[in-house]
Amino acid sequence: MANVNIFKFGVSSPADTSPMQRLKTVGYESKDILAVIGKSEGNGCVNDFSRTLSTHVWEPQIPESAVTIFSGGTEGVLSPHVTFIVHDPKPTGLVAAVGRTRLLAPHEIGTSEHALQVASSVRGLMDQSGIRKEHVHLVLIKCPLLTSSKVEAIKAAFKTPVTTDTYESMAKSRYASAVGIAVALQEIEEGQLEAAMRNEDRWSSKASCSSGAELEDCHILIIASDPSFGSLRAASAFMKDAIDARTIIKILDQIKNEGGHVVQVFAKAEADPTGKIRGTRHTMNTDSDLHSTRHARAAVGGLIAGLTGDTQIYVSGGAEGQGPPGGGSLCILYELGGLA
Amino acid sequence: MANVNIFKFGVSSPADTSPMQRLKTVGYESKDILAVIGKSEGNGCVNDFSRTLSTHVWEPQIPESAVTIFSGGTEGVLSPHVTFIVHDPKPTGLVAAVGRTRLLAPHEIGTSEHALQVASSVRGLMDQSGIRKEHVHLVLIKCPLLTSSKVEAIKAAFKTPVTTDTYESMAKSRYASAVGIAVALQEIEEGQLEAAMRNEDRWSSKASCSSGAELEDCHILIIASDPSFGSLRAASAFMKDAIDARTIIKILDQIKNEGGHVVQVFAKAEADPTGKIRGTRHTMNTDSDLHSTRHARAAVGGLIAGLTGDTQIYVSGGAEGQGPPGGGSLCILYELGGLA
Amino acid sequence: MANVNIFKFGVSSPADTSPMQRLKTVGYESKDILAVIGKSEGNGCVNDFSRTLSTHVWEPQIPESAVTIFSGGTEGVLSPHVTFIVHDPKPTGLVAAVGRTRLLAPHEIGTSEHALQVASSVRGLMDQSGIRKEHVHLVLIKCPLLTSSKVEAIKAAFKTPVTTDTYESMAKSRYASAVGIAVALQEIEEGQLEAAMRNEDRWSSKASCSSGAELEDCHILIIASDPSFGSLRAASAFMKDAIDARTIIKILDQIKNEGGHVVQVFAKAEADPTGKIRGTRHTMNTDSDLHSTRHARAAVGGLIAGLTGDTQIYVSGGAEGQGPPGGGSLCILYELGGLA
Amino acid sequence: MANVNIFKFGVSSPADTSPMQRLKTVGYESKDILAVIGKSEGNGCVNDFSRTLSTHVWEPQIPESAVTIFSGGTEGVLSPHVTFIVHDPKPTGLVAAVGRTRLLAPHEIGTSEHALQVASSVRGLMDQSGIRKEHVHLVLIKCPLLTSSKVEAIKAAFKTPVTTDTYESMAKSRYASAVGIAVALQEIEEGQLEAAMRNEDRWSSKASCSSGAELEDCHILIIASDPSFGSLRAASAFMKDAIDARTIIKILDQIKNEGGHVVQVFAKAEADPTGKIRGTRHTMNTDSDLHSTRHARAAVGGLIAGLTGDTQIYVSGGAEGQGPPGGGSLCILYELGGLA
Incomplete structure (x- = not known):
């Protein structure tokens, strides 16, 4: 270890x-x-x-x-x-x-x-x-x-x-x-x-x-995590869909409440395979010019970058088996205490 | 009128x-x-x-x-x-x-x-x-x-x-x-x-x-707007850059405080012409497979859809003269009172 | 009829x-x-x-x-x-x-x-x-x-x-x-x-x-065809692969010999599913930016347009069951006698 | 030398x-x-x-x-x-x-x-x-x-x-x-x-x-070239437009007549800047999904590969100043005598 x-x-x-x-x-x-x-x-x-x-x-x-x-x-x-x-x-x-x-x-x-x-x-x-x-x-x-x-x-x-x-x-x-x-x-x-x-x-x-x-x-x-020591922490969850800002904000608020700051975000993103997000049609699976993984990275990347103020984040496309369909796994590493 | x-x-x-x-x-x-x-x-x-x-x-x-x-x-x-x-x-x-x-x-x-x-x-x-x-x-x-x-x-x-x-x-x-x-x-x-x-x-x-x-x-x-009457209202502002969640959240909070709900969002988006967002490199202007307007719509669309929970929004790419460089104009139409 | x-x-x-x-x-x-x-x-x-x-x-x-x-x-x-x-x-x-x-x-x-x-x-x-x-x-x-x-x-x-x-x-x-x-x-x-x-x-x-x-x-x-009458004729064949100029030239020569001129070409084109043409690798099936049907139309279109001197031809991509794998069906309509 | x-x-x-x-x-x-x-x-x-x-x-x-x-x-x-x-x-x-x-x-x-x-x-x-x-x-x-x-x-x-x-x-x-x-x-x-x-x-x-x-x-x-010696030769010309098969065939015929075989072809290709080839519209300059250099390489590559029977050729896109507008420079290296 x-x-x-x-x-x-x-x-x-x-x-x-x-x-x-x-x-x-x-x-x-x-x-x-x-x-x-x-x-x-x-x-x-x-x-x-x-x-x-x-x-x-x-x-x-x-x-x-x-x-x-x-x-x-x-x-x-x-x-x-x-x-x-x-x-x-x-x-x-x-x-x-x-x-x-x-x-x-x-x-x-x-x-x-x-x-x-x-x-x-x-x-x-x-x-x-x-x-x-x-x-x-x-x-x-x-x-x-x-x-x-x-x-x-x-x-x-x-x-x-x-x-x-x-x-x-x-x-x-x-x-x-x-x-x-x-x-x-x-x-x-x-x-x-x-x-x-x-x-x-x-x-x-x-x-x-x-x-x-x-x-x-x-x-x-x-x-x-091995949270008895040090100041680095991890939080993990999953986005329910590609616009699940709520889950991200909840973790970010918790980090803030602990006095921490985000070090890195690892998120998976994908086009909902049903062709819909919250009942409304998306076009990622019918766009023959641009694969759906590129669409999904751009959109979820835009959301997380906006919420964290950081564009150097790990957002990866294609979330088959990595979080629920249309959503994706999410892990945020953060550090307690002020920015170094 | x-x-x-x-x-x-x-x-x-x-x-x-x-x-x-x-x-x-x-x-x-x-x-x-x-x-x-x-x-x-x-x-x-x-x-x-x-x-x-x-x-x-x-x-x-x-x-x-x-x-x-x-x-x-x-x-x-x-x-x-x-x-x-x-x-x-x-x-x-x-x-x-x-x-x-x-x-x-x-x-x-x-x-x-x-x-x-x-x-x-x-x-x-x-x-x-x-x-x-x-x-x-x-x-x-x-x-x-x-x-x-x-x-x-x-x-x-x-x-x-x-x-x-x-x-x-x-x-x-x-x-x-x-x-x-x-x-x-x-x-x-x-x-x-x-x-x-x-x-x-x-x-x-x-x-x-x-x-x-x-x-x-x-x-x-x-x-x-003609706010002496009716229940429809407009708020306008501009995103400072493509990840300016703060400006959007501020308006959404104000709408919430007024007891309103969003009817439609009109936002412009663009790749920052300097090749950087808040000092960090983006690749929208060097991607010869995908024009920068497509990148920008996807990213800003992901952010606003996440914050509003709505994907039927008007996000348009190419914001030359429409908001500051790398940012874009923003107008939100909303209705006071509960959802019809 | x-x-x-x-x-x-x-x-x-x-x-x-x-x-x-x-x-x-x-x-x-x-x-x-x-x-x-x-x-x-x-x-x-x-x-x-x-x-x-x-x-x-x-x-x-x-x-x-x-x-x-x-x-x-x-x-x-x-x-x-x-x-x-x-x-x-x-x-x-x-x-x-x-x-x-x-x-x-x-x-x-x-x-x-x-x-x-x-x-x-x-x-x-x-x-x-x-x-x-x-x-x-x-x-x-x-x-x-x-x-x-x-x-x-x-x-x-x-x-x-x-x-x-x-x-x-x-x-x-x-x-x-x-x-x-x-x-x-x-x-x-x-x-x-x-x-x-x-x-x-x-x-x-x-x-x-x-x-x-x-x-x-x-x-x-x-x-x-109903060749006992009139001056319009059809010739059909198939391209063995996407660079089968020989088959096209053979028909064009025959048309020339009959004193005819080409009216329209109907050709199907596809990326060889083996990933090779005449034993040599092509990249149409691994190009995630551009679907193979687009590649194939461009290439076979370039060949036939060059040989006929005409760019208003019908070249269609995706030849599954339409000619041999990697090749495609070919039909040329032509008219006997000088150009009208 | x-x-x-x-x-x-x-x-x-x-x-x-x-x-x-x-x-x-x-x-x-x-x-x-x-x-x-x-x-x-x-x-x-x-x-x-x-x-x-x-x-x-x-x-x-x-x-x-x-x-x-x-x-x-x-x-x-x-x-x-x-x-x-x-x-x-x-x-x-x-x-x-x-x-x-x-x-x-x-x-x-x-x-x-x-x-x-x-x-x-x-x-x-x-x-x-x-x-x-x-x-x-x-x-x-x-x-x-x-x-x-x-x-x-x-x-x-x-x-x-x-x-x-x-x-x-x-x-x-x-x-x-x-x-x-x-x-x-x-x-x-x-x-x-x-x-x-x-x-x-x-x-x-x-x-x-x-x-x-x-x-x-x-x-x-x-x-x-230094044609007093050896068996390698070069021929150069230019394609007048992207479908100029005639020029290519002429050189290939000459090589054949000399008893030679092609070793390598170097060709430049481009979308005619007027938007037309021999008076007929092409769409390479209005295709925002695919840059014109990619179109041009595919088309001219298809033509030359068809005529030579070889797909390992050097066809490069963007012929500004390299041959006439819409055409491109062409150099064929060949060897006299039978294939080694």
């Missing part, structure tokens, strides 16, 4: 690693890094090479045991940045664990096997680090997707891909990761995993999963 | 005129309509044929003196709908006037002559209807843009288009309209019109302008 | 019906029109309102028995235009028949029932008009798609949509139409229809199908 | 450097590389990080004196690949020279100073390597563009950017590079450079320029 601190810095492009220097100025070294989480400025979809570029430039900068999680898409007011999760010698109030699943074969992506691997890895990380499920506020995962080449490789091996639509494979991969998280956190019983995969109707409010072509395993970050 | 009432209804497509029937059920006829204002579900840019389609189906349904103002783009959570401004026999608290400029020749679009025509028409409408500038809360304008054909026609006539970039012509047209409004409302002195056009640095917080290929004149709607 | 002539004219926008006047100048009346076929300038996908707009303005101009077939998407060099199929009192060398299926319920779109209805309607039209399958060169169909609202309506009725992805529903609808055509032309045995629908592996080189939100039945146009 | 050979290989992603191994199998080492030219699979516009990623992975693989030139955008049938220009100990029939301009300050991009620097560098390279202008077939340049940050930096220094529209800055940069090439090749007199920059009406049929955010100087590659 690693005590962790959290820092975020803007980047001038997906290739910008200057935050490494800024991290040093606040007293941490490369070796302290557990995870680099970023919002990069591509389309957040299949051919988002901003994520791949960021992964390329960051991986040589961090320990081999550390993970990168780059979520593409800074639509609307969202601002490209990286968030460091760093090991801290003293208790801070937050603890974390990071790891990876084994490599997933292309035909496993988005399947029960994918979910099982995630469940097993998350559970293993919790066991090793002594994190108890009641204290977990966020399980952040980066998981692979299917490209045309992978689809063909699967077919050539006489196996069946979970879908032949590369964009849809991102959703399938996110859902499998979310189910794996829910099983590890005992939100879904292990015996229900297959049914959850088949029915696509279960969700975890702690899960935040994002797909990418830049990796073939799943990168995992677990953040939990 | 026409006393007006306001109603809004969802549409199932840009061709849906069923709100006409719903208007009748609340007691108004086609002849009562002063304006049909809509958010239609196209890209809101040059080739947005959802606007043209809506205009085509609505114009035969309304009096010749009435105007249509369709703003394309329901990115994110925004919901396609139409808002009717209807004449009411009794005082309601709101008054309105509608009209048109003369047809603008292609080479006039976005120029000082365009601004002058708007100024003159807005002033004329105010004079005729006895609306005083102090009472104006919103001047909504739909104005033309340049297509490839129009650019060529201008060149063939040995004249110079304001720009040869069709998307940019939308911004030039909006700015000229906004300057015209500001002159009519005496926010800019008439003698300063040329300078305002040249420097592109002036703005009106009452102006809301939107460009389209579906018309060749400017359609104008002026909404003013 | 109607003898037909064919004319095409450019349009200045999807709302432009001025070709009606031009048709009159060449001696035909509205009552002579069997079909108006157009390329309109939208995205050719789910939310293409240019098609709906064109349908709206054209339907009042033509006989009730006539059909409209608007295919969206004039990517690259393609030029928006309409093609008239008009009844001619004297034999021309070409004959045609037009009709409609019954309305398809949303849950039927893209299913075997859809294919059966098309098969039955095409067969009925051939029987009534005495067109024999050996003479058919083209069966052009406009068929419906699923929107978010239709998907919800299906679910509310406890039925299952063929897909919940609105863009994918276009492909499913095209394929069902193509299978129906193939059955009617006895390219697929009737008993094989179900298997063809299940395996998605059959195709007709005479089929050209395009989906749209603007209709709920299928519009059908059959073009056949 | 370096004798050069040319090889091309497909890539599986913008991060794929496996062609390095393939180059070795044909007998060349990293130290032999003069230039790596690639088509990468981004949008080819301002935020194309596929180019940046390719540059990142390739630059450590090649000599410091070598240059990378990555052109984004493999729309339609185009296939991502890299082309190596390698030094050959013996005469091949082709010679080349590579170099760079000095870094351009942001305010210089797209200006006369930019053109002058290119002219001077191209001339210097020709002088040093003994290449005579009559033998030059292609000058390929990668040049910088303006981002939001660069625009702000320029304004902060009280200087004026050539444009504030980041996408338009790409065109301005390409044009300045093309004028520089034309001056160096004496297609434009040096005294006419300022006028050429002002009037934007001059062009070179040897210039092929592409802009990107991934560099701040201009990378230059000159290819010339």
